[in-house]
Amino acid sequence: MNLASTDDFDLDDYLRRQSSTVDQALEIYLRKYPGAQQTIFRAMRYGVFPGGKRIRPILTLASGELFGAPANRLLPFACGVELIHAYSLIHDDLPALDDDDLRRGEPAAHKVFGQGMALLAGDGLLTEAFQLMSDKDATQGVKPELVLALIHELAHAAGVMGLVGGQALDLEAEGKEADLATVEVIHVRKTGALILAAIRIGARLGGATEIELARITRYGEFLGLAFQIADDILDARAETAASQQGETGHKEQKKATYPLVVGIVQARERLGELLQLSLFELEPFGARSLPLAAIARHVAERALSTQA
Ligand code: IPE
Ligand code: IPE
Ligand code: MG
Ligand code: MG
Numbered sequence: 045m046n047l048a049s050t051d052d053f054d055l056d057d058y059l060r061r062q063s064s065t066v067d068q069a070l071e072i073y074l075r076k077y078p079g080a081q082q083t084i085f086r087a088m089r090y091g092v093f094p095g096g097k098r099i100r101p102i103l104t105l106a107s108g109e110l111f112g113a114p115a116n117r118l119l120p121f122a123c124g125v126e127l128i129h130a131y132s133l134i135h136d137d138l139p140a141l142d143d144d145d146l147r148r149g150e151p152a153a154h155k156v157f158g159q160g161m162a163l164l165a166g167d168g169l170l171t172e173a174f175q176l177m178s179d180k181d182a183t184q185g186v187k188p189e190l191v192l193a194l195i196h197e198l199a200h201a202a203g204v205m206g207l208v209g210g211q212a213l214d215l216e217a218e219g220k221e222a223d224l225a226t227v228e229v230i231h232v233r234k235t236g237a238l239i240l241a242a243i244r245i246g247a248r249l250g251g252a253t254e255i256e257l258a259r260i261t262r263y264g265e266f267l268g269l270a271f272q273i274a275d276d277i278l279d280a281r282a283e284t285a286a287s288q289q290g291e292t293g294h295k296e297q298k299k300a301t302y303p304l305v306v307g308i309v310q311a312r313e314r315l316g317e318l319l320q321l322s323l324f325e326l327e328p329f330g331a332r333s334l335p336l337a338a339i340a341r342h343v344a345e346r347a348l349s350t351q352a
Contacts, residue, residue: 050338058335059342062105063098066126069119070095073176087157087165088172091130096148099271099339100239101126104246106335107260111250118249120182121194124173125242128202131169132211132238134162141215170202186249194245201241210234214300222300228269230300235275236268243267243336259325266322267340273315274347276301280308312348319344 070092077085101122108118137144137152138159145155154162174195176182183191200206210233217226243264247257280303298304302311322340326333 050334050341053334053338055338055342058338059102062102065105065115066098066101066122067095069123070126073123083157083161084164084168087153087161088168090153090156091134091165091169092127095126098126100129100242103239103242103339106339107243107246108250110329110332110336111247111252111256113246113250117185118246120176120179121245121249124177124198125238125245127169127173127176128198129238131166132207134166136211138162141211190248194248197245198241201237206233206237210237217300219298222305224305227300227302227305231269231272235272236265239268239271240264259328263322263325263336266318267343270315270318270322271343273302273311273318274343276303277308277311277315277347315344316348
């Protein structure tokens with residue numbers, strides 16, 4: 045099968061269906077909190093609903109389904125990953141970090157609930173992720189040793205060796221000249237690690253063999269880095285458009301990004317290369333990996349088009 049073409053696969057429909065499955069599960073998991081009553085619950089929900097693309101939990105589902113795992117086994121972990129992502133965005137937007145007033149076109153959580161409450165809502169979501177993944181009922185049917193191993197893997201990806209450490213390096217690199225190696229390390233940790241864990245967790249729940257898991261891991265590493273490069277290219281493009289219109293844009297400091305360090309043309313080249321590398325890893329899986337292939341293309345192609 046030639047994975048160079050994913051034309052016959054209806055990705056929009058696939059993403060719509062999977063994201064609605066994730067939303068329904070998140071609703072159920074968060075239902076125990078009486079949303080309207082206490083500010084902290086409202087602030088937590090605000091970070092989760094309405095969500096963004098739900099790309100990480102969808103990757104867990106897609107990778108798990110490639111190895112035959114049913115959705116109900118994947119969902120507590122897929123949603124755990126999304127809760128961690130939601131917390132990371134609330135904290136990322138705080139004045140002490142990127143100082144962004146807007147998230148997904150709406151006021152950031154701290155603009156609505158205040159900084160203290162936004163900080164706590166992030167803490168609440170991060171903790172909730174681990175409560176959910178360690179819940180006996182939610183993870184029924186998954187061997188306890190595997191549950192423990194997956195929680196351990198996700199904690200590693202979210203922690204100081206992954207997302208938190210990457211955010212710390214990102215903060216320290218602000219306003220300084222960064223070289224390409226530094227930028228890559230920041231990307232791999234602040235963004236790549238969680239994406240990689242989302243993908244690997246799905247594969248492990250599906251019972252992937254060691255060789256299969258190694259391939260899926262390489263796919264996830266390429267995609268994780270590609271994701272942040274694509275995000276930075278899109279941000280750089282949006283900023284150029286805004287400054288051409290005389291807008292000041294958002295308040296983010298000069299960041300260590302791919303487009304800034306190597307320029308937009310080389311950033312795009314690297315993104316294209318990462319896309320090909322990720323697709324190559326899927327080839328042995330044939331048609332079963334069409335969703336993962338189409339997602340990788342989708343992530344890269346928005347930023348690869350030369351139209352500003
Ligand atoms: C944004 O992630 C932050 C990065 C790691 C680049 P997403 O683009 O996945 O955010 P949402 O959840 O879809 O809004
Ligand atoms: C976000 O990176 C990464 C994490 C929250 C871990 P960015 O700061 O580049 O993402 P946006 O542009 O705010 O979404
Ligand atoms: Mg940031
Ligand atoms: Mg940011």
